[in-house]
Amino acid sequence: MNLLEVLKSEPWYVGQAVHVAQVGSRTAKYSSPSVEFHPLLKEVLLSLLRGDAAGQDVLKLYSHQAQAIDAVLVHKKDVVVSTSTGSGKSLVYLVAIFEALLQEEHDQMRSLNNVAQGLIQRGVAAERLTIACLDGDTPAAERNRVRMCDWAFYSKTVESKDMLHSHVLPQHVEYGRLLQNARYIVLDEVHIYRGAFGAHVCSILRRLRRLVDEALLQFVACSATVANPGEHAQRLFGPDRGDVAVVTHDTSPSGGHAVYVLWNPASLVKGLSVGGCRRVKRSEEEVPAGYPGPLEVVEGDGEEPAQEVVLGSYNQSLASPIVEVSLVEIILQDVKDALNASEVPDLSSRVVSYRAGNSVASTRYPARLRRQLERDIFSRQVLGVTCTNALELGIDIGRLDCTISLGFPGSVASLRQQFGRAGRAGHPGISFFVGFEDPVDQHFMHRPRELLARRPESVAVVPGNIAVLRAHLPCVAFERKIKAEDARFWHEGGENSAWQAAVRKCLAEGSLEEEHEDDALVLVPARRWATRPGGPHRAVSIRAVEDHFEVVEEVATQQAQSHDHGGFLQEQSRDALASGAVAAFRKLDEIDVSKAFYSLHPGAVYRYRGSEYFVTNLDLKRRRATVKKCDTPLAYYTRAFDHTEVRIHTREKHATSGPAKVFLGRVEMESRVKSFKRFWKSQDAQQEPEVELSLPSWGYCTRGLWFEDPVGVARRPEMFAWKREGADGSHPAEGAEQWTWGCGWAGAHGAMHALLHVFPLFVLADRRDLDAACMDEHEAPPMDHPRLMIFDAKDEGLGLCDAAFPHAFAMLREARRLVEDCPCQHGCPACIIDPHCREYNRFLSKRGALEWLQGLESGNIAMGGMDLHGGPAD
Numbered sequence: 001m002n003l004l005e006v007l008k009s010e011p012w013y014v015g016q017a018v019h020v021a022q023v024g025s026r027t028a029k030y031s032s033p034s035v036e037f038h039p040l041l042k043e044v045l046l047s048l049l050r051g052d053a054a055g056q057d058v059l060k061l062y063s064h065q066a067q068a069i070d071a072v073l074v075h076k077k078d079v080v081v082s083t084s085t086g087s088g089k090s091l092v093y094l095v096a097i098f099e100a101l102l103q104e105e106h107d108q109m110r111s112l113n114n115v116a117q118g119l120i121q122r123g124v125a126a127e128r129l130t131i132a133c134l135d136g137d138t139p140a141a142e143r144n145r146v147r148m149c150d151w152a153f154y155s156k157t158v159e160s161k162d163m164l165h166s167h168v169l170p171q172h173v174e175y176g177r178l179l180q181n182a183r184y185i186v187l188d189e190v191h192i193y194r195g196a197f198g199a200h201v202c203s204i205l206r207r208l209r210r211l212v213d214e215a216l217l218q219f220v221a222c223s224a225t226v227a228n229p230g231e232h233a234q235r236l237f238g239p240d241r242g243d244v245a246v247v248t249h250d251t252s253p254s255g256g257h258a259v260y261v262l263w264n265p266a267s268l269v270k271g272l273s274v275g276g277c278r279r280v281k282r283s284e285e286e287v288p289a290g291y292p293g294p295l296e297v298v299e300g301d302g303e304e305p306a307q308e309v310v311l312g313s314y315n316q317s318l319a320s321p322i323v324e325v326s327l328v329e330i331i332l333q334d335v336k337d338a339l340n341a342s343e344v345p346d347l348s349s350r351v352v353s354y355r356a357g358n359s360v361a362s363t364r365y366p367a368r369l370r371r372q373l374e375r376d377i378f379s380r381q382v383l384g385v386t387c388t389n390a391l392e393l394g395i396d397i398g399r400l401d402c403t404i405s406l407g408f409p410g411s412v413a414s415l416r417q418q419f420g421r422a423g424r425a426g427h428p429g430i431s432f433f434v435g436f437e438d439p440v441d442q443h444f445m446h447r448p449r450e451l452l453a454r455r456p457e458s459v460a461v462v463p464g465n466i467a468v469l470r471a472h473l474p475c476v477a478f479e480r481k482i483k484a485e486d487a488r489f490w491h492e493g494g495e496n497s498a499w500q501a502a503v504r505k506c507l508a509e510g511s512l513e514e515e516h517e518d519d520a521l522v523l524v525p526a527r528r529w530a531t532r533p534g535g536p537h538r539a540v541s542i543r544a545v546e547d548h549f550e551v552v553e554e555v556a557t558q559q560a561q562s563h564d565h566g567g568f569l570q571e572q573s574r575d576a577l578a579s580g581a582v583a584a585f586r587k588l589d590e591i592d593v594s595k596a597f598y599s600l601h602p603g604a605v606y607r608y609r610g611s612e613y614f615v616t617n618l619d620l621k622r623r624r625a626t627v628k629k630c631d632t633p634l635a636y637y638t639r640a641f642d643h644t645e646v647r648i649h650t651r652e653k654h655a656t657s658g659p660a661k662v663f664l665g666r667v668e669m670e671s672r673v674k675s676f677k678r679f680w681k682s683q684d685a686q687q688e689p690e691v692e693l694s695l696p697s698w699g700y701c702t703r704g705l706w707f708e709d710p711v712g713v714a715r716r717p718e719m720f721a722w723k724r725e726g727a728d729g730s731h732p733a734e735g736a737e738q739w740t741w742g743c744g745w746a747g748a749h750g751a752m753h754a755l756l757h758v759f760p761l762f763v764l765a766d767r768r769d770l771d772a773a774c775m776d777e778h779e780a781p782p783m784d785h786p787r788l789m790i791f792d793a794k795d796e797g798l799g800l801c802d803a804a805f806p807h808a809f810a811m812l813r814e815a816r817r818l819v820e821d822c823p824c825q826h827g828c829p830a831c832i833i834d835p836h837c838r839e840y841n842r843f844l845s846k847r848g849a850l851e852w853l854q855g856l857e858s859g860n861i862a863m864g865g866m867d868l869h870g871g872p873a874d
Contacts, residue, residue, distance in 0.1 A: 003402065003430055004261060019262040019448030023423075028253035030060040035073045038102040041095070061091070063251040068092040071245035072184075072220060073099060078237055079245045080190070080221040082229035085420020087252035089222040093186045096220060100183050134163055143167075165204050166537050169479055172211045182212045187221040190229075191413050191459050193236060195769045195798045196468070198461035200542035202236055203472040206463075206489040209238065211479060219244075224413040226764070227458040235461050239491045258423035259430045262448045328353050331406075332386045347383060352376070354387040401429055407436045408444065411764045413456045439757035439818055442830045446821055457764045460803035464490060464498035466505070467700075467795040473502055474511045474525045474536035481515070482523035498796070511536070541590075549596040550624045551606065552585035553613065585626070588613075593623070594793075597673040597695050598640040598838075600625035604676065605638045620696065636678045641690065642838060644671040646773040646789055649701065653805065660707060660856045662808040664801060667704035667791050669771070671838075672697035703797030705805055706773075706789035707812065707856050747848020749774050749839070750832035752788050754815035754849060757834070759790070761814060762807040765800050767836055769793055774839050788852065816853035819846065 004020065007013060037045070037059070045059055061069070064081065065088055071079045073096055081089045134143065168175050185208070187193075193201045209217065219237045223229050230246035237244065332353040339348040354373050376382045403422045409415050415433065423429020433451075435441035444451040469490065476482055487499045503523065506512040512523045529535045541548075588608055591600060596618075599606055604615040606627050612634050613627035649666040656662075675690040752772035759765055771793040792798045804811065822831035827846035834841065 004259070016263050016265060017261055018264050018445055019452075021260045021448075021452055023254060023258040023260065026250075026252075026254040029063045029251035031063040031066045032058060032060050033066040033069045033073075035070060035099075037095075038099060041098055041102055045095070062088055064247050064249055065091055067249075068245070068247045069095055071247070072096045072218060075245065076218065077243070077245040078219040078221075078233070078241055079247065080223060080229045080233035081247045082223040082225055083248065083250040084225060084252065084254075085417050087250050090188075093184060093220040093222070096218075097184055097186075134160070134168070138163075161201055161204055161542065164208060165200075165475070165540070165542055166534070169204070169207055169211065170475070170535055170537050172479055179208075179212050181216075183216055183218065185217065185219050187219065187236065189417075190221045190223045190233060190236060191226050191411070191764065193232075194459050194461050194764050195766055195800070196465075196794055197543050198236070198459075199463060199465040199468040199798065200472075200540075202238075202461060202463035203468055203490075204542065205236060206238060207472065207476055207479060210476070210486060210489055224417045224456070225250075226413050226456045232459040232461065235463055238463075238489060240488055257428040258419070259428075260419060260452065261430065261432045262445060262451070263432050263434045264442075264445045265434065328386045328388060335384065335386070350382055351384040351386075352382050354385050401427075402431070403429075404432045404434060406434050407438060408433070408441045410760055410766070411457050412451070412454050413764070415451075416456070437829050439754075439830050440760060442822075443758070443761075443814070443818055454761075457760070457762060458803050459764045460799040462797060462799035465794070465796050465798065466498045466502050469498055469502035470505050470511075471540045473506045473523075474529060475540060477512055477523050477525040478529060478535050478537070481517070482512075483520065547593050547623065548590040549593060549600060549618075550587060551589040551591060551600065551608070551627060552587050552624060553627055553629060554616070555584050555586050588627070591625075593698060594671075596623075596625065597698070598642070600627075601640060601673060601676060601693055601695060603638065603691060604640070605630075605634055605636070618695075635682065636680045638676050638678055639840065640673050640676045640693075642671050642673045644669065644773070644838065646670075646704070646791065648704070648706075655805075655808065657809040659858065660809060660812065662705065662707050662805070662812075664703070664705050664805045666701060667789070668699065668701050669791065670697050670699035700795035702792045702795060703799070703801045704789055704791035705801040705808060706787045707808070708787045709855075746843050746845035747850075747852045748788055750819070750827060750844045750846055750849030751815065751852040752790060753832045753834040753837065753841075753844075754819050754853065755788060755790055755811060757831075758811055758814040758818055759800075759804060762811055763800055763803045769798055769800060774837060788856075812853065812856055816850070816857065819850045819853060822846075 004017065008017065042059055045061075049059070049061075060066075064083055068079050068081050069092055071077045072092065079092070081092055083089060168179075172179055185205070219233070219241070221229075221233045221236070223232075225248075226232065229248060230244050233244045233246075234241075332351065335351050336348045339345060339351065352373055354370070354377075373382070373385070377385055400421045401423075403418055405415060405418045409418065419431040419433075421429075422431045433444075435445040473482070476486070482503075487497070490497075490499045503512065507514065507523075511526050513526055515522050515524050525536060532538070600615055600618055602615055602618055606613040606615055606625075612630040614630055614634075615625055615627050617626040619625070647668045647670075648663075649668050651663050651665045653664040654661060673693055673695050675692050677690045678688050680687065752774060756767070756770055756772055759770060760767075769792065771791055773787075773789040773791070790801065792800050819831050822828065824831065824846070827833055827841075827844050827849075829835065832844055832846055832849050
């Protein structure tokens, strides 16, 4: 009996498997590269491939591998390979690297026989070739050894970008021998370089290009299957490097042994209420004919354990890194508890958790432990592992029998990467996608065939984001004086370009200075960087765009002294100087400016690592918030309220489909946190009124996409006013008269949330990189021309709305289907409620949202009154 049949036979099974699909088979296609390999490399490849496609003396690879290798070695082009998981993408850059090394006459290459032997034994590495990993875990002694080598430079992992930015580039003189011999820059999993992070990676790669001999340099990129691999790779490398060779036709075999299962938890299948959402029970689909039973346990012969290796990956895109790590540990403990209570308690010790990748540093496992875990998983000593998406990105853990993806990972491309971990190399495997209550998850649980047939999304990245360039320019100048010709690396140079705008901002704020050299103007870093450890590089977070506020805790002087001032800042105010007292502060955290006013305003309750702190001061000039730890748990929490306006600056493009009209252009967002309110945790406590705040407004110019009312019937001002039924207008109790209003702003608010929910179906995007022009009942003015607007939530934009514009009407249709298909009555997290809403989902109407979305498609927005139970929540 296979795994799925076992699950279906359990008494708790009520149709959670809403869809089962078996991957179709595909026959491999082979061809020979036209390049003449070094004899030893050819011997190694023939040995590795013997029994697969190789003949006696003729080297044959998958056709897409041969095409990519020829592009690198024969045509000397930059290359991107975008094919499925397990299709042999890594072989392309490994062959290129070793071919280049074997053709060089280095001292360390004297014994080529040993090189070949090492290649044969390890498949990709060589014993006499010194190969090292340079990342944050590399010891200082090993880094010193790396500086003295002549290797082909090879950057693969996400962590390598951090090392390039903060270590290699600022010390490029010490790494000069390595950098000047750089031949190949390998970028794996390039689909993750998007949004703010992608913009930072673009600048890091351009800084690298500026310091190496570009005549020798080639880029080789590998990607999950995405819609625009060539365009994306060219933006990363730089359009000035010319055309990129794009390889997308996958010619690797697929034996039809992989099975995909979409699994909707019982609480959603049975129609139990979850957060206001009720789901109907769905009929299960039978296992397809010929299902191979991939996880059937067979007695082993001692060469390979007769057991399954299972990967459980948590993908919930709404969670912070700390939350993700906590859930990984919770899942691990649940699995261990279940095994300890079963008939096989000994298996409990063979289930582990794994933390790496983009996990926050304080929660990431040490390097030695991670390497040991990877070896144990590869050798199948470990039966199961729970993790974030770290094992999706470029870490070789061998073949898995089963993967369980908890929540949609944000893109079809990433889900396919995770599914591809099971059943590789012709072995059977099964992959589960467990749907959460998230709108996108439930969208695909409703339409499973659409998920499996869906084309991968586009990837959006903007190399010329002014905010990112402004952060990197002091680093560029620190590494080498900036000259006029350096603008070409950012493929811009006009007076109004992003490069020039960023330069002007840096000069105005004093992070760059001008000098004259040989009758030419050059830019140098501000003098203050010379005295700061790490220079300007340490001030740049490559996963953020904004500036930040520091959060510091005021502590007793004795406490600071007991810690030897580690992590402490000592300062003396004017009053303190008079009395001889010293104020000591311990840095706790850093928060983006756009978030700081919401969580660090005076009077706020700030939570950090399970403790509560009271904000005592917000220093706007120094961008520092001072907090004091609460001795006892507070009886209340705080919530800030803002006033936000989004104004259209320019309309650059528009398109129509029937009556619907969509625009793309530049918009201005301005927001001000105007008040906060204490919410008492006890339901019996008297709720307090809002407390006014005097904080400055903040905002930015960015890129926006908006739909406008095609027929103008929503122009009547009364359609945007709240109407309270009942004598006193108070919040109605359960069963009392309900709140009613026109569909105006309340419906527009819900419709914008629905558009945000479906946005990732078309463009790879992180939710924190998007926003919408939502307003509450106090901010919603009458409008002559109402609209639904979403925009990039970063200064100068991230290219997300630009990438989504061609799909705008498809987005509108999917948003309407999302709201139509949700069986809830008044709105829930699966349709119009958004956990990121700055208005806390007040002033929402599900029926109004549907009227808006249907009206934009049909040209007839019905402005009749409609009900919402509960009205605007406090």
